[in-house]
Amino acid sequence: ETGVTQTPRHLVMGMTNKxxxxxxxxxxxxxxxxxxxxxxxxxxxxxxxxLEERVENNSVPxxxxxxxxxxxxxxxxxxxxxxxDSALYLCASSQGTTPTDTQYFGPGTRLTVL
Amino acid sequence: LAKTTxxxxxxxxxxxxxxxxxxxxxxxxxxxxxxxxxxxxxxxxFIIQGYKTKVTNEVASLFIPADRKSSTLSLPRxxxxxxxxxxxxxGLNTGGFKTIFGAGTRLFVKA
Numbered sequence: 262e263t264g265v266t267q268t269p270r271h272l273v274m275g276m277t278n279k280x281x282x283x284x285x286x287x288x289x290x291x292x293x294x295x296x297x298x299x300x301x302x303x304x305x306x307x308x309x310x311x312l313e314e315r316v317e318n319n320s321v322p323x324x325x326x327x328x329x330x331x332x333x334x335x336x337x338x339x340x341x342x343x344x345x346d347s348a349l350y351l352c353a354s355s356q357g358t359t360p361t362d363t364q365y366f367g368p369g370t371r372l373t374v375l
Numbered sequence: 376l377a378k379t380t381x382x383x384x385x386x387x388x389x390x391x392x393x394x395x396x397x398x399x400x401x402x403x404x405x406x407x408x409x410x411x412x413x414x415x416x417x418x419x420x421f422i423i424q425g426y427k428t429k430v431t432n433e434v435a436s437l438f439i440p441a442d443r444k445s446s447t448l449s450l451p452r453x454x455x456x457x458x459x460x461x462x463x464x465x466g467l468n469t470g471g472f473k474t475i476f477g478a479g480t481r482l483f484v485k486a
């Protein structure tokens with residue numbers, strides 16, 4: 262499935278680095294999401310964008326900075342991360358944000374912070 | 376928000392039918408029930424969604440009793456490739472801003 266793509270698929274970075282994760286959806290959806298999934302933990306919703314406006318930030322540390330330049334692209338800028346930020350970062354999109362709007366997920370970026 | 380309860384894990388053998396039940400005692404009148412499947416190191420994938428009675432698609436069936444306080448995901452004739460985590464989401468937990476994935480049910484299918 263190539264509806265939602267994420268790059269890179271794997272990323273190793275030091276705590277002082279700055280990097281960005283990219284997500285692109287080819288489904289014509291209006292909402293995009295960032296999730297974090299740590300080892301053996303449930304998915305945690307980080308950010309939600311609807312029509313390029315950020316509508317939800319679940320108390321995510323400021324070292325994570327999202328950007329949504331248009332409805333097809335979503336970025337997650339990373340800086341001065343901690344080892345506990347190592348996780349699988351998943352991007353998703355949906356047509357809208359109602360309970361019946363199915364979310365389509367990308368393959369994720371496996372991030373390791375040294 | 377409707378809280379959901381699922382078994383932590385289940386084991387099955389190839390070719391068997393697997394039923395995973397989710398309890399959601401405080402489901403609201405307008406709440407939908409949605410199931411996702413997640414393979415290791417991949418994002419979740421939508422399986423099925425329903426409101427009441429029974430819903431069937433090419434992958435699974437969803438049974439919802441009249442009181443809607445629980446639902447059962449039924450996977451017919453599972454194969455090894457159905458080994459995954461299955462999540463039940465209810466109501467506001469399925470919609471954009473408030474999407475909450477619980478721990479899910481880890482299904483192991485054995486040969």
